[in-house]
Amino acid sequence: MRFYISEDGCYYMMQEGENWGTPEEAIDVECEGTIDWHWDDEDSAQKLHFYDDAGEQDRLFWLYTFDPTHLSGSVLWGDAGRFDMWFTVVTY
Secondary structure (H helix, E strand, C coil): CEEEECCCCCEEEEEEEECCCCCCCEEEEEEEEEEEEEEECCCCEEEEEEEECCCCCCEEEEEEEECCCEEEEEEECHHHCEEEEEEECEEC
């Protein structure tokens, strides 16, 4: 997965694919939308919610650590449960 976050932190573009950085690179899903980054008192957690404009590829992350270039946390992945992930952030 690749996430590109706007400089103001309000919008994103996401790409899901395989073999990043190789000639066989393939993008299977691409979407864009808005970001809701907030503290959730009920879960006592920092949450990052990507809302797809088309309403098909929303993603919700529970963040563990973050800085201007990296995010780490877990994501709810359908019926499969939560998975830990680490991201490099690129602003556009």
